[in-house]
Amino acid sequence: ETGVTQTPRHLVMGMTNKKSLKCEQHLGHNAMYWYKQSAKKPLELMFVYNFKEQTENNSVPSRFSPECPNSSHLFLHLHTLQPEDSALYLCASSREGVSSYNEQFFGPGTRLTVL
Amino acid sequence: KNQVEQSPQSLIILEGKNCTLQCNYTVSPFSNLRWYKQDTGRGPVSLTIMTFSENTKSNGRYTATLDADTKQSSLHITASQLSDSASYICVVSSYSGNTPLVFGKGTRLSVIA
Secondary structure (H helix, E strand, O other): OOOEEEEOOEEEEOOOOEEEEEEEEOOOOOEEEEEEEOOOOOOEEEEEEEOOEEEEEOOOOOOEEEEEEEOOEEEEEEEOOOHHHOEEEEEEEEOOOOOOOOOOEEOOOEEEEEO | OOOEEEEOOEEEEEOOOOEEEEEEEOOOOEEEEEEEEEOOOOOOEEEEEEEOOOOEEEEOOEEEEEEOOOOEEEEEEOOOOHHHOEEEEEEEEEOOOOOOEEEOOOEEEEEEO
């Protein structure tokens, strides 16, 4: 499989549930990202990992917990979410770091609905 | 404050017609500008990237322009096809800061037969 894959593609969860989103990249990249995309709003960068080290956390609530076990895999652990957290969660990867020149390649996203 | 504004918010055109999408930015210092296409249910895919010295760049029926003086960019789509229906996102990169990418909200284009 090539590119960036995300599972599940759709997720419905209650506010008391715990779930995890998974992202895998097959591009040999060293940087991975989580974005939140809400309707009529720009993409919001949540977390950045460069060479498995977290380099960015844009004031994301602690109910979102990222994990990057290696350069190819990225997880987003979810617990006690709120309805306003419903959105499309996109994973992306790039060659390295958050460089202005490196193109980011996006996965198809996980459509999350919190009831 | 670094911002990217896109217009129109949405657009409906007939198949075969041309259209132009606009992007205005206040990002500084400027590094480059990308246009992404995002199909429904998919992640964004890069169409073009333009640096400070480039005025025009084409990718098939897509032509992007950049005026770094006025901080404006446009994406022109020629002879539109139904498959062009998507959101088009303008992303401007800066040299400074830990998060150099600034995203626009996108323009939702619908091409109808």
